Amino acid sequence: MMIQAFHLTKIHPSGVKVLDDAYFSAPEGSFVVVVGESRTGKSTFLKMLGGEEKPTSGVLKIDHKDIYHLPEPERRRWLSDVGMVFPDLKLFPDKTVEENIHFILQVKGASGDGEKEAIVQLLSRAGLAAKVQSRPADLSSGEQRMLLALRAMIFRPRLLLADEPFQGLDGKAFSTLFHFFAELNKSGSTVVVSTQQASLMEEAGKNGMGASIQWVKLENGKFLPLEAVA
Amino acid sequence: MNGFSRLFFVLKEGFLQFLRTRGLSTAVVVIVAATLLQLSLFLGLSRVLDRALVSAREKFEMAVFLSPSAEASDLKRIQDLLNSDPRVASAKLVTKDQALEEFRKDPEIDKMVQALGENPLTDSFTVALKKDASGKLDDLASRLKSDPQVEEVDYGKNEWETVANLSRIVRWVGLAVGGFIFLTALFIVSNTLTLALWARREDMILLARMGAPTWMRWGPYLWEGILQGFLGGVVVVALLEVIRHGAGPALQKYGGIDILLGLPPEEWRSLYSTLVLLGVVLGVFGAFLALQKKWVRELS
Numbered sequence: 001m002m003i004q005a006f007h008l009t010k011i012h013p014s015g016v017k018v019l020d021d022a023y024f025s026a027p028e029g030s031f032v033v034v035v036g037e038s039r040t041g042k043s044t045f046l047k048m049l050g051g052e053e054k055p056t057s058g059v060l061k062i063d064h065k066d067i068y069h070l071p072e073p074e075r076r077r078w079l080s081d082v083g084m085v086f087p088d089l090k091l092f093p094d095k096t097v098e099e100n101i102h103f104i105l106q107v108k109g110a111s112g113d114g115e116k117e118a119i120v121q122l123l124s125r126a127g128l129a130a131k132v133q134s135r136p137a138d139l140s141s142g143e144q145r146m147l148l149a150l151r152a153m154i155f156r157p158r159l160l161l162a163d164e165p166f167q168g169l170d171g172k173a174f175s176t177l178f179h180f181f182a183e184l185n186k187s188g189s190t191v192v193v194s195t196q197q198a199s200l201m202e203e204a205g206k207n208g209m210g211a212s213i214q215w216v217k218l219e220n221g222k223f224l225p226l227e228a229v230a
Numbered sequence: 231m232n233g234f235s236r237l238f239f240v241l242k243e244g245f246l247q248f249l250r251t252r253g254l255s256t257a258v259v260v261i262v263a264a265t266l267l268q269l270s271l272f273l274g275l276s277r278v279l280d281r282a283l284v285s286a287r288e289k290f291e292m293a294v295f296l297s298p299s300a301e302a303s304d305l306k307r308i309q310d311l312l313n314s315d316p317r318v319a320s321a322k323l324v325t326k327d328q329a330l331e332e333f334r335k336d337p338e339i340d341k342m343v344q345a346l347g348e349n350p351l352t353d354s355f356t357v358a359l360k361k362d363a364s365g366k367l368d369d370l371a372s373r374l375k376s377d378p379q380v381e382e383v384d385y386g387k388n389e390w391e392t393v394a395n396l397s398r399i400v401r402w403v404g405l406a407v408g409g410f411i412f413l414t415a416l417f418i419v420s421n422t423l424t425l426a427l428w429a430r431r432e433d434m435i436l437l438a439r440m441g442a443p444t445w446m447r448w449g450p451y452l453w454e455g456i457l458q459g460f461l462g463g464v465v466v467v468a469l470l471e472v473i474r475h476g477a478g479p480a481l482q483k484y485g486g487i488d489i490l491l492g493l494p495p496e497e498w499r500s501l502y503s504t505l506v507l508l509g510v511v512l513g514v515f516g517a518f519l520a521l522q523k524k525w526v527r528e529l530s
Contacts, residue, residue: 052439079441089439090432094250106239107442 001159001190002028008058018044020221031185035198036218042194046163080108083157085149085165091136098132110155162193244453254426262462265415266505272404274490279397292357292385304379319358326351419516434529452517459513463506
């Protein structure tokens, strides 16, 4: 999905202005990493892209459509193509690891033949093969984060939004998850990740994980393009 | 997802939700069962009255008393008139001698007749009526009365109207009280299901944020309501069966209950179907009303 934002401003009810007449653009199939200090508005921006935070002013277009002015059925159709990894988007506590993944396929209308094998294979690659029948409460916080990310990717969304997805992951899990993001991106999906761990991501990019990353820094309410992150 | 997969999804998720909130589900089942038990009394009473009414209708006969001067040709004319009416099953002539013979079986009346010295009775027709004919006989009675050889027509109009009015009153009172009980139960069921929704509001929000369509978010709750209502109905049916077969003989001595217990099996089956259906309606409407709450709608 292609993202275009013009004159984007967001003022929280508390009066804090997190985006100030900002411009942002990402072509279809790009891999964007938004970096910035904490509380600079990265999460708010990702939620805006996910249709959950209406801008105070400005225009946000995805695939040339203003997602905040779509009729409800079209908005739901559009949402079925968006994967989200947000800290407050929890797992279903009563469902097993496998059911949590299977459930999202049903919600997104993407379930079909051979999905069980595909789920087991994916969980195995993510190091969760032994936890297939476990409940989220029995997973470590790192495993829960990994599962949240897998849940957002399993249905191959055309747009993946991940807010601090690497937080709490060890090195191996980090690189596994980065690989998953890169694979999804290679298949044509647009991936937008926000992180404070920019150096780790750049390292992963340098190690030939295959993604051509577009770096952006969010500072003082504006997006600043970056060549690389120190 | 195709239609079958959707149905399977709704059934499975609704059933799992039912199990997950066992406490609330049990509360709803108990409320539905208690409501249906009260309604079953009115429904049962209504059926008993229906049967009494039908039975009374079947027993009603019309008596047509003729003038003492009626001749054979008059008798034939009046009999033809009766036989040609579609509401009449049969018309039997009772001569004044036959009537007197019947009367004299009572010794007191026999003494009175002997004192009179002559037969004071007249010829008459005893008219058996077809089912559903009673209560609609005013025009036939008028036609008969207009004949100069007919003295009186008696078709139990007053008795019939009393039974019919009583039945109507019981039916309306039952409907009003039953309706009140049903609406009260609907309110309680809907609020109990709202509690279940509150307990799972995080899941509702999650589904909405994932873009789940309405049928996926609402379907399992409606199915859960149907399941709870159905189970409430089954509990009452089981209870009534136990009462009917287990405690029935002990209750026979209480007035009215013997008539209820004496209802034929097909009436009981019909009563049970009605109760289970009412349970399902209670459950599904309760769930629907819970989903209409403002805060629930705002979750989406």
